[in-house]
Amino acid sequence: MELVVALGLIAFKVALLIAILLLLPLPLTWVERKIAGHIQQRMGPMRVGWHGLLQPVADGIKLLTKEDHIPAEADRFLFKLAPILALAPPFVVFVAIPFGESISVLGHEITLYVSNMNVALLFVFAVIGIEVYGVIFGGWAANSKYAVLGSLRTCAQMISYEIPMGFAVIGVVMLAQSMSLLDIVRAQADVWNIVYQPVGFFVFFVAGLAEAQRIPFDLAEAEGDLGAGFHTEYSGIRFAFFMVSEYAVMLLVSVLSVILFFGGWNGVLIPLPPLLWFVLKVAFFVYLFMWFRFTFPRYRYDQLMAIGWKVLLPLSLANIIITGVAFL
Amino acid sequence: MSHAPDRSGTWIGWAFFADLADGLALTFGYMFSRSVTMQYPDKEKWLPYSRYRGHHFLKRDEEGEIKCVACELCARICPCYCIEVIPYEDEKGNRRPAKFEIDMARCLFCGLCEDACPADAIALGQQYEFSSFSSRDLVVGRDDLLDKPGKATTGGGVVAARLNTEQDVLVETSEPQGYDWWRNIRRT
Numbered sequence A: 001m002e003l004v005v006a007l008g009l010i011a012f013k014v015a016l017l018i019a020i021l022l023l024l025p026l027p028l029t030w031v032e033r034k035i036a037g038h039i040q041q042r043m044g045p046m047r048v049g050w051h052g053l054l055q056p057v058a059d060g061i062k063l064l065t066k067e068d069h070i071p072a073e074a075d076r077f078l079f080k081l082a083p084i085l086a087l088a089p090p091f092v093v094f095v096a097i098p099f100g101e102s103i104s105v106l107g108h109e110i111t112l113y114v115s116n117m118n119v120a121l122l123f124v125f126a127v128i129g130i131e132v133y134g135v136i137f138g139g140w141a142a143n144s145k146y147a148v149l150g151s152l153r154t155c156a157q158m159i160s161y162e163i164p165m166g167f168a169v170i171g172v173v174m175l176a177q178s179m180s181l182l183d184i185v186r187a188q189a190d191v192w193n194i195v196y197q198p199v200g201f202f203v204f205f206v207a208g209l210a211e212a213q214r215i216p217f218d219l220a221e222a223e224g225d226l227g228a229g230f231h232t233e234y235s236g237i238r239f240a241f242f243m244v245s246e247y248a249v250m251l252l253v254s255v256l257s258v259i260l261f262f263g264g265w266n267g268v269l270i271p272l273p274p275l276l277w278f279v280l281k282v283a284f285f286v287y288l289f290m291w292f293r294f295t296f297p298r299y300r301y302d303q304l305m306a307i308g309w310k311v312l313l314p315l316s317l318a319n320i321i322i323t324g325v326a327f328l
Numbered sequence B: 001m002s003h004a005p006d007r008s009g010t011w012i013g014w015a016f017f018a019d020l021a022d023g024l025a026l027t028f029g030y031m032f033s034r035s036v037t038m039q040y041p042d043k044e045k046w047l048p049y050s051r052y053r054g055h056h057f058l059k060r061d062e063e064g065e066i067k068c069v070a071c072e073l074c075a076r077i078c079p080c081y082c083i084e085v086i087p088y089e090d091e092k093g094n095r096r097p098a099k100f101e102i103d104m105a106r107c108l109f110c111g112l113c114e115d116a117c118p119a120d121a122i123a124l125g126q127q128y129e130f131s132s133f134s135s136r137d138l139v140v141g142r143d144d145l146l147d148k149p150g151k152a153t154t155g156g157g158v159v160a161a162r163l164n165t166e167q168d169v170l171v172e173t174s175e176p177q178g179y180d181w182w183r184n185i186r187r188t
């Protein structure tokens, strides 16, 4: 009986998580278009529903009913596999992410995470690394020069930015003495890591921007020079998969920034429910992503590589050394 | 951002990404400034200037007679060959157009017909909402042209309007003069 309840609870949590992650891109696209509009002194979507609130639904229906086109010369198997490969890892990663300690429902303590892994951080980085396959396969299978160029860029970009990203969080791991995200948040109950690790956060966030393929590092898509980059040839529901995956990664980087550097669900000054604190912080980071997108131009490819290898990597290494020395 | 302080050469600004922060501050300011969108056709509508070149109209003289003398000069000068005039002689012995058709689908609203007319009979008015599902409906005859609205007297403003789709698609407004659209443009 105990086992059944526990299993049911896990299944319920996973289902809830998947539902939230699948549905969250809808409001996020609306928010993003509104922010884009207002930054450019426009209004954004206004006509479908109140202030365009139903616009994402209309877009979703449009994407679902559009022709699902596969180019004649494409590698059909890989072409179909790629969107799933791009979509799955960001979802899987959220299994290891804690959203809070626990809440009591009907007298039961329910933890706000699916699993508390002791190597959660490692798991996150390992799984998110798989996402690059979706991008590479998608670009390669489409048999189009824009798509191949886009995915080649992404490949190099992801690999070179994963290294500083991984190094950047080592400082956090040293402070918390643990790789469990739960322990990392608990270790920040008094002082958030951003106070001790500003450089680590900087490197992590810049690398996260690159990892999420957002401006100023969105070379994979680069609508100015590559059509739409690796998903140029995708349409309809498969394109929607890539979109959802992009938003999920953006969300993931925001969530990780909050958990690793901004105290997770620990609040300051104002006593709010921990979950609310967490959501507010994540919302701030999501806003930051969008704000960046409509402010900065895209970096050139060689600049991107130079930043990754000549700035972020040494910075993250220096950060580890300094943290280590301070620790001793 | 011409008034931004020049930080090139100061390493502090360079190290802390002062120019990126400047950019972010600028877009943040824009984010909370008024939007310049004219919400046409749902809420607002633009009134054309008096010099605006919209749909043609034919004028009448004081006695209510059509001014056009069917000289076909407008048809000749038209770069798109979109005017067709067939003259006849009315009861008073005046030369008048029996048929006067303009193909609005081909017209480029250059206004040359207005300039060429020796009788000041044709002009381009203020109407700009005459799209149609069939290009055949865009061929407008003499009597319709006589009924078209003339030049705007005021204009150049944005007024509150309402979209009416009950019968035809109409954007209705009752205000004669609106606000200047340019007032919302933010200049830094």
Ligand code: SF4
Pocket: B074, B077, B078, B079, B080, B081, B082, B083, B102, B106, B107, B108, B109, B110, B111, B112, B113, B114
């Ligand atoms: S406005 Fe120009 S194009 Fe149109 S009918 Fe007159 S002359 Fe022809």
Ligand code: SF4
Pocket: B067, B068, B069, B070, B071, B072, B073, B074, B075, B085, B116, B117, B118, B119, B120, B121, B122
């Ligand atoms: S509208 Fe003017 S130019 Fe054209 S036929 Fe009549 S009188 Fe002549």
